[in-house]
Amino acid sequence: MDLAAAREGLASQPFSVLLGARLTEFGDRRATIELDIREELRQQNGYVHGGVLAYAADNTLTFAAGAVLGPAVLTAGFTIDYLRPAGGPKLRAEAVVVQSGRSRATSRCDLYTVDEGGASALCAVAQGTVVVTRG
Known part of the structure; x- marks a missing residue:
């Protein structure tokens, strides 16, 4: 799957559309x-509601x-730690796979607020397990 196909997947999620989420990077774990x-x-x-941060981490x-x-x-499960109150005009969630097998993977996610000048501040960290669906 490439970035365009992944963006189609995000666009098919009504809640993501409601929030205005944009997939800006996809691929290479x-x-x-x-x-x-x-x-x-x-x-x-x-401050940004914790549920919005949790959505961004999960997705x-x-x-x-x-x-x-x-x-x-x-998602099979994830944990999130809120490090500081999230303010600012933009939220960016960056995730990377840290371990994967044939049917499950563990990913880590750092969440940042980004100000008008482009400076970012880490506001939360998350880790989760994702499984392949069957049937």
């Missing part, structure tokens, strides 16, 4: 998803694993 932070994606203190981990395992995959 990696994936990057970005999204613009709109006001409705923030929590009561003005990016799975796309990275899909670069190795193929498109028929699902």
